Amino acid sequence: MATGIGRIGIIGGSGWLGAAFAQAFLEKGLVAPEALTLSNRTGSGPIAGVTWTSDNQALVERSDIVILSVRPEQFLDLSMAAGDRVLLSFMAGVTIETLRARTGARRIVRTMPNAAATIGACFTPWFATPEVGPDDKARVQALLEACGSAGELGSEDEIDYVSGFTGAGPALPALLARAMIQHATARGLPPALARQAALSVVTGAAQLLAEKDADPSAIMDALIGYRGITAALLETAMAGGFESLIGTALAAGEARAREMSARSAGSGGNGDA
Numbered sequence: 055m056a057t058g059i060g061r062i063g064i065i066g067g068s069g070w071l072g073a074a075f076a077q078a079f080l081e082k083g084l085v086a087p088e089a090l091t092l093s094n095r096t097g098s099g100p101i102a103g104v105t106w107t108s109d110n111q112a113l114v115e116r117s118d119i120v121i122l123s124v125r126p127e128q129f130l131d132l133s134m135a136a137g138d139r140v141l142l143s144f145m146a147g148v149t150i151e152t153l154r155a156r157t158g159a160r161r162i163v164r165t166m167p168n169a170a171a172t173i174g175a176c177f178t179p180w181f182a183t184p185e186v187g188p189d190d191k192a193r194v195q196a197l198l199e200a201c202g203s204a205g206e207l208g209s210e211d212e213i214d215y216v217s218g219f220t221g222a223g224p225a226l227p228a229l230l231a232r233a234m235i236q237h238a239t240a241r242g243l244p245p246a247l248a249r250q251a252a253l254s255v256v257t258g259a260a261q262l263l264a265e266k267d268a269d270p271s272a273i274m275d276a277l278i279g280y281r282g283i284t285a286a287l288l289e290t291a292m293a294g295g296f297e298s299l300i301g302t303a304l305a306a307g308e309a310r311a312r313e314m315s316a317r318s319a320g321s322g323g324n325g326d327a
């Protein structure tokens with residue numbers, strides 16, 4: 055092995071997530087450039103000093119841990135045999151059973167990062183098959199922490215749930231910011247100021263909530279305690295079903311992840327590629 059982490063290959067290394075993790079591995083000194091191989095269909099990309107290839111099997115041969123970061127539908131066209139390597143998948147809706155059938159891997163880790171990986175602020179839940187031992191689990195945790203934080207789940211089933219949760223990352227907060235911008239603009243605030251105001255509310259809240267021991271309920275209770283404007287706003291949102299709507303949205307994400315998993319399970323493969 056080149057380092058304690060070993061040699062890493064990222065299939066889809068020029069993509070949104072693949073490139074974010076590759077950059078973070080290099081910037082944190084977790085993986086040396088000569089121990090990092092990245093692939094895409096052209097065999098070239100913007101990260102310098104590493105090995106680029108369009109040959110996914112060559113990438114596998116150069117790696118101890120292989121990260122799969124292509125889109126789920128692109129995985130259907132991809133052919134590789136993982137052998138005894140640890141296979142770490144970022145893909146939503148591609149089950150361990152499908153990964154095993156199509157790559158032959160037995161040591162498999164399914165993870166669910168999100169777009170905040172690009173700024174090192176992503177929490178990535180992961181689930182590993184029983185064949186992944188404690189040392190490899192520690193490597194996986196360290197690799198995922200390069201882009202933020204990470205935690206092990208107790209079952210693969212929970213990966214489908216978190217796909218619409220951590221996986222969606224900035225999506226729901228972005229929806230909240232857009233709704234505030236639209237309302238303030240319609241109310242007559244200049245659009246640039248409405249945008250600046252709404253984004254500062256969301257990003258300021260994110261920083262407050264990132265403080266150690268921050269408790270969303272405690273923050274809400276403290277503001278409701280003034281029995282003034284924020285109480286009127288929050289109580290109206292809650293009475294209107296805001297929380298249950300968020301629950302319905304999360305359930306829809308989970309249902310879509312399960313549909314994708316069921317479809318991928320039907321796609322077969324023999325792992326001999």
Ligand SMILES: NC(=O)c1ccc[n+]([C@@H]2O[C@H](COP(=O)([O-])OP(=O)(O)OC[C@H]3O[C@@H](n4cnc5c(N)ncnc54)[C@H](OP(=O)(O)O)[C@@H]3O)[C@@H](O)[C@H]2O)c1
Nearest residue numbers: 066068069070071094095123124125126128144145146169
């Ligand atoms: N983005 C997110 O917020 C997010 C969140 C959670 C999970 N995920 C999961 O993460 C995975 C990657 O998502 P992404 O957003 O990073 O996608 P993306 O930006 O579209 O990246 C996909 C990458 O795969 C490469 N690729 C496609 N076919 C390939 C092949 N046959 N061999 C090698 N490379 C190939 C693409 O490069 P070329 O086109 O040049 O080949 C590109 O570098 C997806 O499965 C997604 O479900 C994404």
